[in-house]
Amino acid sequence: MTQAIQTEGAFRIHLLAASPAASLAILSIASVLGIGSQQAADRLASLPSVLADDVPGPEARRLSALLTALGLLVRLDPTFSTVASVAADPLLEMSIRVDDRDDRPAAVAHLVQILGRAESDVDIALNSPEGLVLQALNAQSAVDLRQEFRRDRSLRLTVADPAISVYDAFPRPGAALPAGELLRLGLGKCRFSGAVATAMNHATARHLKRRVSDRLIILNREFQRYDLFVSTVPSRANKELADFLDSRPGANRAASPDALRRIETDLTHRVAVQFVADYAAIGLDVQPRLRGMPAAEIN
Structure with a gap:
């Protein structure tokens, strides 16, 4: 049995x-959709809606992307998708992370106060590969939480609809891989991330969670974040390249000449894939590492 692959096509917004x-x-809606401004305004006034x-x-x-940047909650469904209508008020998930450069204890205390959870539970969740994930949120709850958390600039929020998300599965430390189950489902590995099953739809991910959650860590790709590492720049590299790497937002110097050093941090899966390709084009072998996952478990 092979997994169905969705091809590029049209979407319902x-x-x-x-x-x-x-x-x-x-004006942007009117331009993209080829409709009048008043019609675009009327569609915005009806919620939830297609x-x-x-x-x-x-x-x-x-x-x-534009609507999301303006604070609206949007979902894209392939036109052939069997996902239930938006009128059913789909349940969303929100991933919360803390910016490494900010005051983590203060952010944890804020989350404890808002969510009513134990400090240790919040801290552990923030260190996990998906961050602290709030589940089963309706659209209005997601908006309210986003407004509440926006006051804390150290928090990084990502909202996703699990029904249309893409999932990857990673080996759970110390557990045997369910190779037979993965083979039966026709799931392939990902050379980029080290996932043993990649690009799964929600139904497949849910099936694996029910059957082999003790052996696999299944992650929503929307919530994954990657750091990129490179070996210390060789002496033959020109000064411009060395200075460029040192200037990257996630750059930190390696502890020894043989150690890896980070040059990018907190990248989405899509951006990390593109950056690895870009660095390869200039002759640098860059290694991605999934945040919150021990390197030995993903490579």
Whole structure:
């Protein structure tokens, strides 16, 4: 049995919740969808709703990114998807992380106060590969939490709809791989991340969680974050390249000449893949590491 692969196509854009800045998107919506400004405003005023049907992939993602930046909650469904209608109020998930450069104890204390959880539980969750994940949120709850947490600039929030997310599975430390189950489902490995099963849909991920959760760690790709590491730049490298690597936002110097040093941090899966390819193009062998996962378990 092989896993079905979705091809690039058109999308239905669901508008789940608006924001005070929603009116700024009217002209962009009208331009992308080829409709009048008043019609775009009318669609924004109806929530939740289908903003548009059969929007080509590039345009749908561009419009989704713009709306998300303005604080709206948006979901893209392939037009052939069997996901239930937005009218059913889909349940969302929110991943919370703390910026490494900020005051972690203060951020943890804030989360403990808002969520009513034990400090140790919050701290452990923040260190996990997906961060602290809040589940089964309706659209309004996600908006309310985002507004509440936005006051703390150290927090990094990601909202995803689990029904249309992509999942990867990693080996659980000390456990035997369920090789037979993975083979039966036709799941392949990922050379980039070290996942033993990659690009799974929600149904497949849920199936594996039920059957082999004791042997696999199954992660929503939307919540994964990667650091990139490179060996110390060889002496033959020119000064411009060395200075460039030192200037990267996630750069830290290696402890010894043979050690790896970090040059990028907290990248999404998609951005990390692109950066690895970009560095390879200039002759640098860059290694990705999934944050929150011991390196030995993913490589």
